[in-house]
Amino acid sequence: MKNALARARRRLVPASVLLTITHRCQLACSHCYEAEHSASAQELSFAEWVQLFDELALLGTLELTFTGGEALLRPDALALMAEARRRQFAITVFTNGGPITPEVARRLRELRVMGVEVSLHAAHAALHDGLVGRQGAFARAVRAIELLDGEGVPVLVKSNVLRCNALEVLSLEALFAVRPRVRFLSDVLVHARDDGRSLAAQRPTGEQVEAYFDTQVARLDEVEPLLARLLTVPDGYLERDACGAGRTFASVQPNGDVLPCVHTPGLKLGNLREATFSELWLSSEAVRRMRAVTVARFAECAGCEYRHVCAKCPALSLSESGELTGHSRQVCDRTKAFWGAVKRRAGGGGLAPRPEAAEPARRTFALPVIA
Ligand code: SF4
Ligand code: SF4
Numbered sequence: 089m090k091n092a093l094a095r096a097r098r099r100l101v102p103a104s105v106l107l108t109i110t111h112r113c114q115l116a117c118s119h120c121y122e123a124e125h126s127a128s129a130q131e132l133s134f135a136e137w138v139q140l141f142d143e144l145a146l147l148g149t150l151e152l153t154f155t156g157g158e159a160l161l162r163p164d165a166l167a168l169m170a171e172a173r174r175r176q177f178a179i180t181v182f183t184n185g186g187p188i189t190p191e192v193a194r195r196l197r198e199l200r201v202m203g204v205e206v207s208l209h210a211a212h213a214a215l216h217d218g219l220v221g222r223q224g225a226f227a228r229a230v231r232a233i234e235l236l237d238g239e240g241v242p243v244l245v246k247s248n249v250l251r252c253n254a255l256e257v258l259s260l261e262a263l264f265a266v267r268p269r270v271r272f273l274s275d276v277l278v279h280a281r282d283d284g285r286s287l288a289a290q291r292p293t294g295e296q297v298e299a300y301f302d303t304q305v306a307r308l309d310e311v312e313p314l315l316a317r318l319l320t321v322p323d324g325y326l327e328r329d330a331c332g333a334g335r336t337f338a339s340v341q342p343n344g345d346v347l348p349c350v351h352t353p354g355l356k357l358g359n360l361r362e363a364t365f366s367e368l369w370l371s372s373e374a375v376r377r378m379r380a381v382t383v384a385r386f387a388e389c390a391g392c393e394y395r396h397v398c399a400k401c402p403a404l405s406l407s408e409s410g411e412l413t414g415h416s417r418q419v420c421d422r423t424k425a426f427w428g429a430v431k432r433r434a435g436g437g438g439l440a441p442r443p444e445a446a447e448p449a450r451r452t453f454a455l456p457v458i459a
Contacts, residue, residue, distance in 0.1 A: 092150070096336045097329065101148040102369055104332070106155060106339040106350055109137065109165060113157040115184055116221035117207075119248055119290045121351065123283035125157065130343040134164050136360065138171050140340065143365050145175045151202070153180040155350075157342075160187035166195050178202045182246075185232030186225065193235040203242040205273075206233050210247075210256045211263050219253065230263065237267045247274040251289070254296035258303055275454035276300060276425075277418050280407040282353040297421060301429035311433050318427065321396045326384035330400040330413075334378030338369065348378040351403035355412075377412065378402065385413035398423045 096103035112127040113120075132140075144152070152172050159165050160183055172179055179201045185208070196204060206229055210216040213226035236243045245264070247257040257274045264270045278291045292300065305311065329335055334348035344360035346368045347353065357372040369375060381402050389395045404416040 102338045103336040104151040105144060105149055106153045108155050108341050109159050110162040110342050111157040112161045114186055115225055118219055119250055119278055119287055121279045121281055123281050132344050137168050141172055141175050151178045155182040158184055169199055173199050185229035188232035188235055190235055193239045197239040197241050203244055204236050205244045205246050208245050210253050211259045215253055237270055244271045244273055249274050249276040249292050249300055251292050254292045254300055276422055279351045297425045301425045305429040305433050311430050314430050315434055318397055325396045328383050330381045330402050334375045349403050381412050388415040394423050394427055
């Protein structure tokens with residue numbers, strides 16, 4: 089997979105494309121990056137999406153991710169996924185779980201989707217329902233996970249680590265103790281809303297981020313390989329891309345706007361009703377700007393001991409500093425908290441063993457390490 093991505097990067101293949109097929113959503117999450125939650129008349133039609141699939145197949149795209157809003161609220165969502173599968177794309181579906189009925193879970197199994205990622209932000213109803221603004225959402229998300237797992241569909245439970253649930257996400261795994269195939273992913277970064285509104289009040293505090301990484305790192309089998317990466321500065325790392333946005337990754341909005349990343353709403357490549365995806369991907373000014381972002385361009389990081397391992401996010405840089413290569417406080421805090429936890433676990437010299445009390449690691453977390 090790593091080699092395929094490296095090849096895609098060299099050849100500028102949009103290997104993975106995120107499709108926001110609707111903004112419609114039945115929830116109102118306090119930390120949602122989307123300002124709009126209803127369907128719009130501007131949404132691409134079924135035929136327009138399928139036309140895009142044909143073009144992406146020719147360009148060599150491997151994976152399509154269907155998201156929303158709540159993607160499955162679009163009435164033809166499953167039919168669109170079937171068209172995508174007919175073209176051999178690997179499919180991932182993001183959902184809040186609400187629309188997953190036994191029939192939908194079965195259909196997703198029949199479509200052989202690569203995985204379904206269900207958002208769940210707390211281990212009990214009161215907190216999750218409060219966070220997403222809808223009573224009963226927790227029960228429906230849990231039921232969706234059970235139905236999907238029951239069908240053998242790979243499920244990833246995704247959580248945002250926020251100020252109000254920072255410790256809570258660490259106990260989610262216990263909920264699905266009898267379902268060993270279910271995986272978990274959480275992250276401490278909170279993106280701005282796509283209308284520019286800051287969601288800074290939702291972010292976990294510095295102490296919470298530190299406690300989160302201490303717990304997560306304690307559950308890793310070993311930290312030696314990570315320390316080896318920290319101690320080995322690779323040649324040429326400054327010329328590396330900051331991330332795959334605009335190189336191997338693109339995002340399409342419900343109205344056909346193409347973005348390098350769903351979190352860069354101000355950096356539009358163009359619209360599919362005015363140009364083909366290929367035209368936008370190959371020659372738009374926005375994509376050129378994104379492709380110019382290398383590690384070396386983050387000037388404020390010069391001299392930092394973590395520069396070669398720090399996973400940058402140009403979208404957060406843009407929203408926090410106004411520049412794709414500006415300083416992101418969130419990225420910086422995350423990187424330093426993570427490596428601080430790694431160093432503490434290693435015990436400053438000889439590597440400390442994994443603590444006895446730690447539970448076996450079934451959880452994964454967004455590793456703030458450059459790919
Ligand atoms: S690292 Fe940031 S800019 Fe890059 S794809 Fe991820 S969210 Fe988008
Ligand atoms: S930890 Fe902070 S200063 Fe260091 S490379 Fe990352 S963002 Fe830059």
